[in-house]
Amino acid sequence: MGIRAGSGGLRTLATAVAVLMHVWLWAGAAAGETASATRASLSGDQHRTTFQLDLTVGVPAEIYTLANPYRVIVDLPDVEFRLPDGTGQDGGGLVRTFRYGLFAEGKARVVLDTTGPVRIERAAMTAATGGKGIVFAFDMVTTDPASFGLGTGADKAAEDAPEKAPPAGPPDDKPKRTGKAVIMIDPGHGGIDGGAVSASSLLEKDVVLAVGKELGRQLAASGRYDVHMTRSSDVFVSLDQRLNLSAKHGVDLFISLHADSLAVEAEAQAVRGATIYTLSERASDEQARRMAEKENASDLIAGINVVDGPDDDEVKSILFDLMKRETANFSADFSNTLVHKLKSAKALSRVPQRAAAFKVLKQTHAPSVLIELGYLSNPEDEKLLNSTAWRKKIAASITTAIDDYFSKRTASSPGLSRK
Numbered sequence: 001m002g003i004r005a006g007s008g009g010l011r012t013l014a015t016a017v018a019v020l021m022h023v024w025l026w027a028g029a030a031a032g033e034t035a036s037a038t039r040a041s042l043s044g045d046q047h048r049t050t051f052q053l054d055l056t057v058g059v060p061a062e063i064y065t066l067a068n069p070y071r072v073i074v075d076l077p078d079v080e081f082r083l084p085d086g087t088g089q090d091g092g093g094l095v096r097t098f099r100y101g102l103f104a105e106g107k108a109r110v111v112l113d114t115t116g117p118v119r120i121e122r123a124a125m126t127a128a129t130g131g132k133g134i135v136f137a138f139d140m141v142t143t144d145p146a147s148f149g150l151g152t153g154a155d156k157a158a159e160d161a162p163e164k165a166p167p168a169g170p171p172d173d174k175p176k177r178t179g180k181a182v183i184m185i186d187p188g189h190g191g192i193d194g195g196a197v198s199a200s201s202l203l204e205k206d207v208v209l210a211v212g213k214e215l216g217r218q219l220a221a222s223g224r225y226d227v228h229m230t231r232s233s234d235v236f237v238s239l240d241q242r243l244n245l246s247a248k249h250g251v252d253l254f255i256s257l258h259a260d261s262l263a264v265e266a267e268a269q270a271v272r273g274a275t276i277y278t279l280s281e282r283a284s285d286e287q288a289r290r291m292a293e294k295e296n297a298s299d300l301i302a303g304i305n306v307v308d309g310p311d312d313d314e315v316k317s318i319l320f321d322l323m324k325r326e327t328a329n330f331s332a333d334f335s336n337t338l339v340h341k342l343k344s345a346k347a348l349s350r351v352p353q354r355a356a357a358f359k360v361l362k363q364t365h366a367p368s369v370l371i372e373l374g375y376l377s378n379p380e381d382e383k384l385l386n387s388t389a390w391r392k393k394i395a396a397s398i399t400t401a402i403d404d405y406f407s408k409r410t411a412s413s414p415g416l417s418r419k
């Protein structure tokens with residue numbers, strides 16, 4: 001089999017001015033054949049750790065490193081991951097944990113969180129012994145922070161970074177209004193970012209997508225709304241992309257769906273139920289602050305190099321001012337209506353309305369809430385979150401809250417008529 005690394009691709013990174021590593025297989029997949037990853041493993045120790053991914057066919061791979069926090073990113077084309085549940089959660093050697101999944105349509109990614117700065121060595125794709133499949137492997141060795149710099153992929157990640165959210169103010173070209181209220185459902189996480197995980201490996205990204213789709217179906221069935229989703233499959237969508245989609249569609253209401261998890265066992269057993277979050281520069285309490293920190297880390301988790309420019313703080317405060325004036329009251333309104341509906345469904349947590357600086361809620365044009373549907377760390381909640389009947393029920397409660405909210409708004413705002 002004609003396997004070799006491309007010339008200039010397999011370079012050892014000897015200096016701080018490092019290059020991306022490209023590893024690829026010249027002769028591999030038949031046209032149209034999708035590669036599957038069937039096994040992923042770590043071996044070695046705190047000085048040299050080998051990551052190995054078994055593939056059905058060879059694919060081009062790009063490996064690079066990022067700082068803040070230290071990560072190794074592996075970009076692959078459309079690879080289907082058929083790995084056992086929980087793969088990557090325990091880590092080993094220089095790797096704390098790793099995750100994998102779709103980063104964008106047709107683009108898969110593996111992100112390894114490393115214990116410190118590392119250098120990539122000996123990357124290769126070779127035929128598996130026995131001739132069936134391909135072994136893709138590389139070594140990570142410790143390096144010092146100065147040599148590591150921002151990582152080999154800092155420039156690349158900046159180029160790849162999804163578009164920034166549009167500046168404050170209404171979108172220039174408003175989409176054609178159908179007369180129906182425009183609702184955007186935002187299932188959190190997706191693809192490489194699995195979100196929270198339950199004891200039985202139920203993933204937040206799958207739960208919120210299922211509830212989001214059910215909610216979309218119920219809203220669309222009413223004929224009253226123009227419904228959009230930030231994602232309708234298991235794909236990663238960055239926080240900026242979510243904000244951009246909301247602005248592009250000129251939405252009247254943005255609903256982000258999540259599910260939480262608590263690490264401390266005693267809390268995990270006791271705490272359950274849904275919580276509704278609205279945007280606030282200052283968190284309502286410590287739990288809300290931690291929650292926003294977790295959810296805002298989505299881009300880091302997916303291997304995006306997040307760099308806040310010097311102007312960002314100023315922009316943020318302008319956004320906040322506009323936001324406060326124009327949409328905060330509507331967000332609070334919807335949150336109240338929603339709490340009322342979820343209370344009748346007996347689905348609420350003990351402090352069901354909280355606020356914090358969630359990036360995905362930083363919208364100047366649309367009232368927005370983030371619903372934590374429940375706790376994957378709580379056994380009873382986990383059962384509900386995994387149940388089709390419960391998903392239908394919670395979607396129905398949210399739908400009636402949306403109906404109530406728009407009935408009230410339509411009555412008080414002639415500009416927002418619906419058929």
Ligand code: ZN
Nearest residue numbers: 188195258259
């Ligand atoms: Zn989440």
